[in-house]
Amino acid sequence: AIACTVMVDGEPVCACLVPAASVEGHSVRTVEGLANGRLSALQASFLKHGAAQCGICTPGFLVAATALLEQNPHPSEEEVMDALGGVLCRCTGYRKIIQAVTDVASHGHNAALDLRSPAAGQAVGASPIRLDGIPKVSGTDKFGADERPADALSVLVIRSPHWHASFSFGDLDAFVAAHPGVVAVYTAADIPGKNCFGVIAPFADQPALAEGTSRFRGEAVALVAGERDAIEAIDPADFPVAWNVLPHALSPAEARAEGSALIHAERTGNILTQGFVECGDPEASLARAAVTAERLIETSYVEHAYIEPEAGYAFMEGDTLVIRACTQAPYMDRNDTSIVLGLPPEKVRIVATATGGGFGSKLDVSLQPLIGLVALKTGRPTYLAYTRTDSMTSTTKRHPAYMEARIGADAEGRITAMIFDGDFNTGAYASWGPTVANRVPVHASGPYVTPNYRAVGRAVHTNGPVAGAFRGFGVPQATIMQECLYDDLAEKLGMDRLAFRLKNAFRKGDRTTTGQVMEAPGIVECLEALKPHWARALADTEEFNAGHEDVKRGVGIASCWYGCGNTSLPNPSTMxxxxxxxxxxxxxxxxxxxxxxxxxxxxxxxxxxxxxxxxxxxxxxxxxxxxxxxxxxxxxxxxxxxxxxxxxxxxxxxxxxxxxxxxxxxxxxxxxxxxxxxxxxxxxx
Ligand code: FES
Missing domain, CATH: 3.30.365.10 (Aldehyde oxidase/xanthine dehydrogenase, molybdopterin binding domain)
Known part of the structure; x- marks a missing residue:
């Protein structure tokens, strides 16, 4: 069962796998059919428990849980988890969803929902039902793929199957002529503006459609626009494009190696940019340290995996291009789209649909310039919903990191110095690479006093997927390094890992490595609050391990910090x-x-x-x-x-x-x- 779950004759099925014709004569219930004049108890419970966040998965959970409760009104938590096990949610962590279902099961179907809003002056601190909640549980919220104008064209995006390749097109007119219903093929040559976008203007480097050379697998090189049936019938392998595969580099080590081809001619050594923070004398302090620990750690790409792939449609309203699509950044979409399409910003209107998760990757434009181009050229509404493959191959990821670091402490367990060096694989284009390169050195020491420090973070181009924004902009990767080294140091000193962290945690008045004075860091209170749980977890683990030979448990502790908002950039908001x-x-x-x-x-x-x-x-x-x-x-x-x-x-x-x-x-x-x-x-x- 997934987000498209519906009930056929009371049984949950994936709507996407059931041909509509096969359910003729059967009963079909969707999320829209769960309310009967008023929300069902389960829908109300989802609102009460905050079980619908972005809401893209909510219909699937509601239908699957309704089917369960109709067959088994009092399921155990295990039975709830079993019944919902195949429905994926990327936002909630599942606990709230399970609680919403078990709450209905234990309190019957008359659970009343308190829809009253807090009194004047008491809104902050209250937990009201979210203002956009009812559409999410009743199936009326409109996500990127939910609206398609009847006369909309569809688009097939032709993408590079190679990490690095030059390419040339065959006879595009003949291709159009041979495919009735195909209206046009568009390539970089058709882009009316500057074929270059990027979230940080001085580093903008990504073409909406590649020009002669593709720099990563999945890069868009052409658009085929046409009637829906015609586009769906096309085999992309028939598209007339000839590839000339070029050498590629997928890791920063390969990309930085002597003689490696430059992915962008002006970026020496394939380095996009680097950030640097230094204070005190880290070498001398490390030489004097009672104990030191060092490691080399690599982390991998991480896909954001929001349940809703990128989707939306574009249309002309007079001389204004309107794009309704899921996004995290409407004004940035407007700027990039207007640049690519050669329109003044005020002639591009971005309307955000409900967005089914983003986690950083929907900050960069994806399909906006593509559907915008087709709508602008044809004058017809243009709809595109990325497939999961489109989404995963062409949008941004978490930066893989290749880090080396060394930390020293004195005999009492106080951190004396740290040296950190990290290459962050930013892929073929800049995206948020500059932010990662700059933010990591600011935060790689963690929320702890580090009097002597040097950190370098580099954003390195490879022919890998473009890496961009993802919770913490590189800092979680650096945290893995710093926290592992803290464990090593605590072990060498014979100290409890929590006590070691508490000793070094920021307190009011402490200075960060960049000289910022902490006013209310809060980390000490967090660690203090953990103490009893930590002691219990350690004792439980010891007891478990003493009684088990083949299975062992571990218990760990880590802290992380990172800046709220933009790093090294203005941060305004207007309401x-x-x-x-x-x-x-x-x-x-x-x-x-x-x-x-x-x-x-x-x-x-x-x-x-x-x-x-x-x-x-x-x-x-x-x-x-x-x-x-x-x-x-x-x-x-x-x-x-x-x-x-x-x-x-x-x-x-x-x-x-x-x-x-x-x-x-x-x-x-x-x-x-x-x-x-x-x-x-x-x-x-
Ligand atoms: S609320 Fe489940 S995916 Fe967003």
Whole structure:
């Protein structure tokens, strides 16, 4: 069972594997059929437990769990896990989903859902039902692939099957003529603007369609546009392109080796950029250290594996190109798409659909310039939903890391110095490589005092998949290194691993390796809170291992830190708020909610700052024609930064209202029946 699970005669099946004709005469129930005038108890329970985050998997879970509960109203947790075992969720970690199902099983089918929103001034700190929750559990949320205009063209993306190859096209006109229903083939020669995009403008280097040479396997080289049936009937192997395979490098060591071909002519040694942080005298301190530990660690590519592949459609609205697609960064999509298509930014409108997870990879444009090109050239709506193969081969990954490091400590277990050197495989194009190269040296020491330090991080080009943003921008890779070395040092010193970390953890007033003074680091409190659990886990493990010869358990501890928001880049967010004539507060909320809850959290913050209850809020956006630029959804920045922008916008609106009503800051607002009432003492306005 997967996200497309439906019930046929009460049995869960994958809709994608069942031909529609085969269910004639049978009963088919989808998520849309679960509510009967009101949400089912299970749908309500999903909302109550926060079991729907991005919501792309939610229909599959709801249907599979409904089938289970109809056959077995009181399943055990194991039975729930068995029944849901094949449905994948990338956001929740499954616990909330299992709890939502077992809660219904144990409390019967009358579980009431408290849909009341928190009172004015009490939104922050409350756990309201998420504002965008009901569409997620009732199947009405619109994800990237959910809307396809009836007259939309389809697109087949022709991709390079080689890591590195030059190519030339055969007779494209003959190919079009031989395939009725195919409207056109587009190549780099058809791109009207600058065939180059990238999330960090000074490093932008990626063509929307490769020009004569492809630098990684899966790179787009041509588009075939046509009617849906015609496109689906094409065998990509028939497309007239001749490949000339070139030598390739897949690891930084190969790419940096003497004589290795340059992947980008201007980037010497295939190094995109490097970051560097130094303080004190690490060599001398390591030489004096009581103990040192060193390692060489490699980490692999990691695919984001959001359940929703990239999808959307483009169409012309007058002379404006409109793209409705899943994304984490509407304004960045607008900029890159406008550059590639040679349009002024205001002639490209990006409307974010519900986004079924992103985890960093939907920060870079994917299909936007491609469907935009076809819509612009043909004037017809153009739809594209990436296959899983398209998605995995062509979009960004976590950077594989090749790291060497050495850390020293004194006899009491205090860290004295660290030297770190890491190559981060950024693949064929820059994407977020500069951020990784810069952020890793800032954070490779972990949340611990490290008085003498040198760290170098390099983003190295290879012919591998493009590596980009993924939780922590390289810092989790460096954390593996630093935390392993901490274990080694604790062992050498005969110290408990938690005690060793506590000894070195940042406290108020400590300085980071870049000189930042810690005001409220919090790591000591976290580690202190772990103490009893750590002691118990160690004891349990010891007992288990004493009684088992062939199976052994281990227990580990690690800390990680990384910056919230952009590294070495501006970090602005803009929010707009107003009161509509109909009596609603309208929050122009451009911070994309990819499941993390920005729609609700940002509104909660705004509600308390304005002094009105969350229930009177209506959200608009994200839409570059409607909502101001809230920046991208990445690096945990939306709650902190867009939340602050929403707070300031709401405060500013409140001040205007109070000034207009000539009352003090203590006045209480009320909005009902289209009337805003301001009360202070006996004064009512
Ligand atoms: S909520 Fe399950 S994949 Fe996002």
């Amino acid at each position: 707009k708020i107003g009161i509509a004539r109909g009596g609603e507060v309208v929050l122009f909320q451009g911070a994309v909610d990819i499941g993390q809850g920005a729609n609700t959290v940002v509104a909660q913050i705004a509600a308390d700052a304005l002094g009105l209850p969350l229930g009177v809020f209506r959200l608009l956006g994200p839409d570059t024609a409607v909502t101001p630029d809230a920046g991208k959804t990445s690096a945990s920045r939306q709650t902190f930064i867009s939340g602050k922008a929403a707070e300031r916008a709401a405060r500013s609106l409140r001040e205007k209202i109070l000034r207009f009503a000539n009352v003090s800051a203590k006045a209480v607002l009320d909005l009902g029946d289209g009337v805003l009432t301001v009360r202070e003492g006996d004064a009512v306005r």
